[in-house]
Amino acid sequence: MRFSVSTTRRQVPSRAALAFFVVAAMPLSLSAHQTVDVIIQNYRFEPAEVRIRSGDTVRWTNQEKRTSHSVLFSAEQGGESERLFPQDVWQRRFEAPGRYPYSCGPHPEMKGVVEVVAP
Ligand SMILES: [Cu+2]
Numbered sequence: 001m002r003f004s005v006s007t008t009r010r011q012v013p014s015r016a017a018l019a020f021f022v023v024a025a026m027p028l029s030l031s032a033h034q035t036v037d038v039i040i041q042n043y044r045f046e047p048a049e050v051r052i053r054s055g056d057t058v059r060w061t062n063q064e065k066r067t068s069h070s071v072l073f074s075a076e077q078g079g080e081s082e083r084l085f086p087q088d089v090w091q092r093r094f095e096a097p098g099r100y101p102y103s104c105g106p107h108p109e110m111k112g113v114v115e116v117v118a119p
Helices: 015-025
Strands: 035-041 044-046 049-053 057-062 089-093 098-103 111-117
Touching: 035 049, 049 057
Parallel strands: 035 057, 049 111
Antiparallel strands: 035 044, 057 089, 098 111
């Protein structure tokens, strides 16, 4: 008895190779945007300066026991948040790269900066 064995090898990339190409082709812009926390406590923004990428969000949380604050940018850069009472949270997404200094409406001596860099 004779067997005739014929094997045809199709040139199909393996699953692993395909997965590699899919991952390698993903643009960096698909990476997830971040949310960065700033705590408000003892009449201070902490950290006072944050550096984020455009598209990221900054989230302020008032952790005072009884003092309310706000997050006040210049009118050209977005103006003021609502008043944040203890445990209130306010967040803002930043698109345009630049430097965004801010203060607290009721307490102008409280200062912070959001630095937004291109992704
Ligand atoms: Cu304040």
